[in-house]
Amino acid sequence: xxxxxxxxxxxxxxxxxxxxxxLSMTYPLIGNYGVTDFDNESNTPHIEALxxxxxxxxxxxxxxxASLKQFLTHHHILGVDGIDTRALTRHIRSAGAMMxxxxxxxxxxxxxxxxxxxxxxxVGSDLVKDVTCKQVYGYGxxxxxxxxxxxxxxxxxxxxxxxxxxxxxxxxPANTKASEIMKLDPDGIFLSNGPGDPGAVPYAVAxxxxxxxxxxxxxxxxxHQILGQAFxxxxxxxxxxxxxxxxxxxxxxxxxxxxxxxxxxxxxELPSEPISKTNPLLAGLEITHINLNDNxxxxxxxxxxxxxxxxxxxxASPGPHDSRYLFQQFAELMQKNKG
Amino acid sequence: xxxxxxxxxxxxxxSGPIIIGQACEFDYSGSQACKTLREEGYQVxxxxxxxxxxxxxxxxxxxxxxxxxxxxIIAQIIAKERPDALLPTLGGQTGLNAACALYKxxxxxxxxxxxxxxxxxxxxxxEDRMLFKEIMECIGVGVLASAxxxxxxxxxxxxxxxxxPIIIRPSFTLGGAGGxxxxxxxxxxxxxxxxxxxxxxxxxLIEESVIGWKEYELEVMRDIADxxxxxxxxxxxxxxxxxxxDSITVxxxxxxxxxxxxxxxxxxxKIIREIGVETGGSNIQFAxxxxxxxxxxxxxxxxVSRSSALASKATGFAIAxxxxxxxxxxxxxxxxxxxxxxxxxxxxxxxxxxxxxxPRWDFEKFSDADVRLTTQMKSVGEVMAIGRTFKESxxxxxxxxxxxxxxxxxxxxxxxxxDQLTQADAADVYKKEIxxxxxxxxxxxxxxxxxxxxxxxx
Numbered sequence: 001x002x003x004x005x006x007x008x009x010x011x012x013x014x015x016x017x018x019x020x021x022x023l024s025m026t027y028p029l030i031g032n033y034g035v036t037d038f039d040n041e042s043n044t045p046h047i048e049a050l051x052x053x054x055x056x057x058x059x060x061x062x063x064x065x066a067s068l069k070q071f072l073t074h075h076h077i078l079g080v081d082g083i084d085t086r087a088l089t090r091h092i093r094s095a096g097a098m099m100x101x102x103x104x105x106x107x108x109x110x111x112x113x114x115x116x117x118x119x120x121x122x123v124g125s126d127l128v129k130d131v132t133c134k135q136v137y138g139y140g141x142x143x144x145x146x147x148x149x150x151x152x153x154x155x156x157x158x159x160x161x162x163x164x165x166x167x168x169x170x171x172x173p174a175n176t177k178a179s180e181i182m183k184l185d186p187d188g189i190f191l192s193n194g195p196g197d198p199g200a201v202p203y204a205v206a207x208x209x210x211x212x213x214x215x216x217x218x219x220x221x222x223x224h225q226i227l228g229q230a231f232x233x234x235x236x237x238x239x240x241x242x243x244x245x246x247x248x249x250x251x252x253x254x255x256x257x258x259x260x261x262x263x264x265x266x267x268x269e270l271p272s273e274p275i276s277k278t279n280p281l282l283a284g285l286e287i288t289h290i291n292l293n294d295n296x297x298x299x300x301x302x303x304x305x306x307x308x309x310x311x312x313x314x315x316a317s318p319g320p321h322d323s324r325y326l327f328q329q330f331a332e333l334m335q336k337n338k339g
Numbered sequence: 340x341x342x343x344x345x346x347x348x349x350x351x352x353x354s355g356p357i358i359i360g361q362a363c364e365f366d367y368s369g370s371q372a373c374k375t376l377r378e379e380g381y382q383v384x385x386x387x388x389x390x391x392x393x394x395x396x397x398x399x400x401x402x403x404x405x406x407x408x409x410x411x412i413i414a415q416i417i418a419k420e421r422p423d424a425l426l427p428t429l430g431g432q433t434g435l436n437a438a439c440a441l442y443k444x445x446x447x448x449x450x451x452x453x454x455x456x457x458x459x460x461x462x463x464x465x466e467d468r469m470l471f472k473e474i475m476e477c478i479g480v481g482v483l484a485s486a487x488x489x490x491x492x493x494x495x496x497x498x499x500x501x502x503x504p505i506i507i508r509p510s511f512t513l514g515g516a517g518g519x520x521x522x523x524x525x526x527x528x529x530x531x532x533x534x535x536x537x538x539x540x541x542x543x544l545i546e547e548s549v550i551g552w553k554e555y556e557l558e559v560m561r562d563i564a565d566x567x568x569x570x571x572x573x574x575x576x577x578x579x580x581x582x583x584x585d586s587i588t589v590x591x592x593x594x595x596x597x598x599x600x601x602x603x604x605x606x607x608x609k610i611i612r613e614i615g616v617e618t619g620g621s622n623i624q625f626a627x628x629x630x631x632x633x634x635x636x637x638x639x640x641x642x643v644s645r646s647s648a649l650a651s652k653a654t655g656f657a658i659a660x661x662x663x664x665x666x667x668x669x670x671x672x673x674x675x676x677x678x679x680x681x682x683x684x685x686x687x688x689x690x691x692x693x694x695x696x697x698p699r700w701d702f703e704k705f706s707d708a709d710v711r712l713t714t715q716m717k718s719v720g721e722v723m724a725i726g727r728t729f730k731e732s733x734x735x736x737x738x739x740x741x742x743x744x745x746x747x748x749x750x751x752x753x754x755x756x757x758d759q760l761t762q763a764d765a766a767d768v769y770k771k772e773i774x775x776x777x778x779x780x781x782x783x784x785x786x787x788x789x790x791x792x793x794x795x796x797x
Contacts, residue, residue, distance in 0.1 A: 257566040
């Protein structure tokens, strides 16, 4: 798949949501500003390989600590330059995101084709189990609100944003039972971003259902898709996904447009009237955000159930910071809930 | 919001003669505005002293006055035409100045003409350097450190805090006599001493210098509903100290990581909101210290500028056209994106190519001119080229200058003026043969020390 961001390659490489994917950058010049530890979104890159048009080994930036090449080599990630990424993007746009394989040996294309066909398809694959934390850990020691974050592949900048609005975070693995989470006595629950098909983790949806209404809850991207499913809405695969830092999203209550950061291949269906009639849970569910490019669902709120979620990435990193107010909104929701 | 129906007739002030520093880009933006407003059903009255422009062609406006752009003449036209509004932001600095003068003289109030696009207050906030600085400090945006001092000791104290170089400007002297740039303590003492003697108020303004810092520009659009987008980001190959109009400029920004770019974007949003440019485009310039990353805002133009013309062509986002529509009440999300026609104009163009602008000088026609490039623009035109790599777009631009050359290192006519090369010495763009010097001499540190053009670190 491709990403249209013109900056932020390092954040994208290390975002666990990109697990299992071969990433092509549409912006042709990559590597210009090197890499720096601070910009990592997790401890290691999660992409399978990086494709760029022109790689620049001579970086120029005062924060840079190493070149992108050194970084990828260190983490044993394949990077290929000299690719006509524009042609590749056009192909993906017309044919859709697809399974792919990279090899230096092109003697037998049939063999490679056979190999890639035997790789499990994205739809139905649970990639969360590869990137979720193995053990519970804490992030931030002080903070007015204790947030339990269910880790489907959480980005560091999300944890940083939560602490910035006064949260102390306990991060738990994706398969943690609702009863275990309740024992942690949280003020709020956070559902993180993550990779792959949200329909492949029914175990998480089931636990979230049990927590809904009991605690203020906030979901981002994959977390939004989990919450949507907990309300009984279906998810579906987009043709080539939304990946970039320039998607206009309308905040319906304020009538204001936010330039949002997107990284998702799946989407939650819009709660239409026929669906709502058969599903009592959907009463009270409001659409808060909508994507202006293709009118897909971007945000939900359910005031009685005390939960809201967005499909885009308010933490940005990389991308515009227009939607960062949502973290404050979560803190306020927890404050209000405490009474 | 739909377009305003209370406006019927709109006055546009053109940019007058084409001069060095203000070229035909304002004819382009003005013509776009005329066309757009007429399409929307408004009557357009145009005044421009320059008949050799596209905007003064028949059919561009409902009424065209080819008259000097002077306040008393515009006042007479206003008295005769009685427009409902004046759109001052599309005729360059000339149009903006004329609109401000009309406002100050009470002409606009007398005939009940509304300034649309940018208010008088917003324009003043950007024109008055001290006021602009104060506002920036209030909203926490970095500006250059500066101080009025009346003794050498105070100047030394200032230097201890900010470091060198420092610019010294005596207060109230004509043409900045007695000022200068100090690179060390001795120079600071000497220049401050001279400045204090020459200044009638025995005071000098000393300011941190950003000569050699990286120079960036953002093109920002805002609508009446407070939606803001960055249309294009640009980085100058030539650092601060060389006028943007004389700089080789690249879009998008090449050497800022996402975090640094987003912080700059956040500041640009804050600035346009605080200054209060209600609708339309603005250009905001930043300087960034290449060693420490310290960032300051240098200036803001609350109007369509030379860079807007470049940004429009570089991204396909028709800034002048959309600015005209925003001025009459549309919002960005109501207007279609010209390229996709399916999605709204409320977005930030993501391009998959690199754009390079190269200025063209004609010093051979001005034999007395000082060929060194400084803070005053000297180029007479520019070319822009698009490429999938920086090298491609730069070489295409150099070829397009029509100086009979085919790009750096590409035609065997490169010449070596190694000894004379300075930051200021770029009368001939081919003297900037940095890559060639690098491969020939590998004296990168030396080159950097004199021109401060970005270098690689590893």
